[in-house]
Amino acid sequence: MRRNPRDLQRYTASERLNHWIVGICFILLALSGLAFFHPAFYPLVQLLGGGPWARILHPYIGVVMFLFFLVMIVRFAALNLIERRDLEWLKNVGKMVDGDDHDMPEQGKYNGGQKLVFWGFVLCMLLLIVSGVVMWRAWWTPPVDMVRLASVVHAAIAVIMLAIFILHVYAAIWTRGTIRAMLYGTVTRAWAKQHHRGWYRKVTGDNS
Numbered sequence: 001m002r003r004n005p006r007d008l009q010r011y012t013a014s015e016r017l018n019h020w021i022v023g024i025c026f027i028l029l030a031l032s033g034l035a036f037f038h039p040a041f042y043p044l045v046q047l048l049g050g051g052p053w054a055r056i057l058h059p060y061i062g063v064v065m066f067l068f069f070l071v072m073i074v075r076f077a078a079l080n081l082i083e084r085r086d087l088e089w090l091k092n093v094g095k096m097v098d099g100d101d102h103d104m105p106e107q108g109k110y111n112g113g114q115k116l117v118f119w120g121f122v123l124c125m126l127l128l129i130v131s132g133v134v135m136w137r138a139w140w141t142p143p144v145d146m147v148r149l150a151s152v153v154h155a156a157i158a159v160i161m162l163a164i165f166i167l168h169v170y171a172a173i174w175t176r177g178t179i180r181a182m183l184y185g186t187v188t189r190a191w192a193k194q195h196h197r198g199w200y201r202k203v204t205g206d207n208s
Contacts, residue, residue: 007186008203010109016182018071025065026165032058033158059136066129073122079109080119085198086112109199117168124161127153 011019032054034041045054088105089112096104096113104111110118134142134150142150172178177191192200201207 004188007188008192008200009185010181010187010192011185013185015075016185018068018075019182021068022065022072025061025068026161028061029058029065030158030162030165032061033155037155059132059138062129062132066125069121069125076110076118077122080115082112082115083108086115089113090116106197107195107199108202109196111196113171117164117171120164121161124157124164127157128161131157 028047031041031044032048035044035054036058042051045051048054048057085105085107089107092104093113131150131154135147135154137147172182175195177187177195181187189200189204192203193206
């Protein structure tokens with residue numbers, strides 16, 4: 001891809017790699033989890049080498065995803081703290097959905113919607129790792145009732161996280177230029193000024 005030297009760097013190579021590792025792990029976990037959830041999806045276990053291997057690898061992939069997501073929390077938590085301008089943005093989100101986003105409240109590097117998605121992922125990830133460890137009987141033998149409760153929590157939270165993931169991907173595709181940022185790390189100045197004016201002003205010093 002031909003790059004304009006005036007483009008702004010939004011993500012470093014390591015940040016993008018971190019993001020894609022978490023994303024790929026989540027997709028593998030979601031597909032294998034669906035295979036465990038209902039017989040109609042069982043053929044999906046072939047993605048991980050068949051039923052036995054899928055059951056062995058699923059929790060290990062979950063641990064890898066959680067560890068890399070912890071790195072993302074360290075990197076991005078401070079940037080995702082909810083501010084008053086984010087609440088104003090959320091109140092006006094209908095304009096954004098209608099395609100009239102030019103008069104939206106000024107946002108920093110992330111808008112209110114992105115921040116809600118981030119914290120939704122954090123909460124879901126914590127619940128998934130805790131319930132997953134309880135269910136991981138290869139390493140210990142918890143009470144049966146605890147395993148049953150953890151199984152219900154794990155399945156319910158996985159569905160919620162899948163819904164958030166689909167919303168995250170849809171929003172990235174819908175907002176043209178977002179996918180480019182995660183593939184190449186850069187965005188145009190026009191994109192930054194339109195969608196994240198506060199961040200644009202900070203990195204460029206342009207207060208126009």
